[in-house]
Each structure stands twice: as structure tokens, then as C-alpha cells.
Amino acid sequence: MIEINNLTEGKISSKFLKKIIEFVLKGEKKKGDISLAIVDSSRIKELNKQYRKKNKATDVLSFLAKNQLDDKFNAGENYLGEIVICPEYIKEKNKEAGLVFKKGLTRALIHSVLHLLEYDHEKSKSKRSKMEERERFFFKRI
Numbered sequence: 001m002i003e004i005n006n007l008t009e010g011k012i013s014s015k016f017l018k019k020i021i022e023f024v025l026k027g028e029k030k031k032g033d034i035s036l037a038i039v040d041s042s043r044i045k046e047l048n049k050q051y052r053k054k055n056k057a058t059d060v061l062s063f064l065a066k067n068q069l070d071d072k073f074n075a076g077e078n079y080l081g082e083i084v085i086c087p088e089y090i091k092e093k094n095k096e097a098g099l100v101f102k103k104g105l106t107r108a109l110i111h112s113v114l115h116l117l118e119y120d121h122e123k124s125k126s127k128r129s130k131m132e133e134r135e136r137f138f139f140k141r142i
Contacts (some may be wrong), residue, residue, distance in 0.1 A: 006038040012087055014103075021105055024113040024138050032080035034116060038050065044086040060085045060108040062115035081110040110138045 001020050002032075004014045014091055038046075041057040049055045051063075065081040085108060087101075094104040121133040 001033045002036065003034070004036045004038070005041070008040050008087070008111050010036055010038075010087055012038060016102075017109065020109045020142060021113055024110055024117075027138060027141075028085055028114075028134075030080075030119055034080050034115075035082040036111070037082065037084045039084055039086055041086055041088045041092075042086055044084060044089065047084055057086060057089045059090050059104070060112045062112040064116055064118065080116040083103060083109070083116070085109065085112065106142055107135070110135050110142075 002018050004017055017036060021036070025031065043054070044061065047061055048058050049060065050053060063082040063084070063085040065079045076088055085105075087105060090104040090108055091101050094101050094102075113131040115133055119127070119134060121128040121131045
């Protein structure tokens with residue numbers, strides 16, 4: 001099950017978001033439940049500061065269920081984790097780079113789902129390469 005909670009006033013297609021998540025899960029031959037929260041830039045900045053000690057907004061945060069100590073994140077054995085995404089930040093950064101919002105949103109969501117599937121780009125160069133390869137693989141096919 002994919003649960004989507006839009007905590008902003010902006011409109012965003014839940015169907016589109018679910019399609020991306022399901023595509024990555026299927027491509028990785030994985031099943032599981034994911035919660036997706038859509039937040040504004042001030043909220044993602046707070047979360048980024050709280051959990052990553054970075055006092056700035058970001059496009060997406062992923063919270064892997066097995067790493068959470070709080071029972072509210074442990075919603076069952078099929079629960080992979082939570083994604084927090086900030087369309088406002090993605091729009092701003094894509095506009096600066098001259099990119100289409102939908103592409104930036106797709107890239108951020110693919111990236112975060114791969115994190116929930118335990119891909120990592122910070123621990124080593126080889127893990128970074130593997131994650132980037134999977135991101136390109138899915139991005140080209142969506």
C-alpha cells in the first residue's frame with residue numbers, strides 16, 4: 001500500500017506519484033508499504049535539521065523503517081518507510097536549472113524509493129555508482 005498525505009495547499013497527482021513508486025518497486029522485484037508526505041520548504045528544512053543536522057531545505061528525505069526507533073514508523077513487517085518530498089523546493093531548483101518540474105519530481109522520488117530499498121550513495125564510491133546506475137535506469141524508462 002502506498003499512502004500519500006499532501007500537507008500543502010498545492011495540487012499534485014497522487015496517481016502519478018504512486019505510478020513512480022510502484023514502477024521502482026516492481027523493477028527491483030520488491031513489495032512493501034510506503035508513506036509519502038508532501039510538505040512545504042519550511043517543514044522539510046525543519047526535518048532536515050532535526051534528522052540530518054543540515055539547516056536547509058532539500059528536495060526529499062527518506063526514512064527507512066528498519067532504522068526507526070519510534071513505534072509509529074513500524075507499521076508492520078511490509079512497511080519500507082516514509083518519504084517526505086517538497087515540490088516547492090523541486091520547482092525552485094528546476095526553474096534555476098531550466099528543467100521541467102515533473103522530471104525533477106520523478107528523479108527525487110526514484111532516488112528516495114531506492115533509499116528505502118537500502119541503496120546508499122554516501123558510504124562508498126561503489127555504492128554511489130550502483131545507486132546512480134539504478135536511478136538512470138528507472139528515469140529513462142518512466
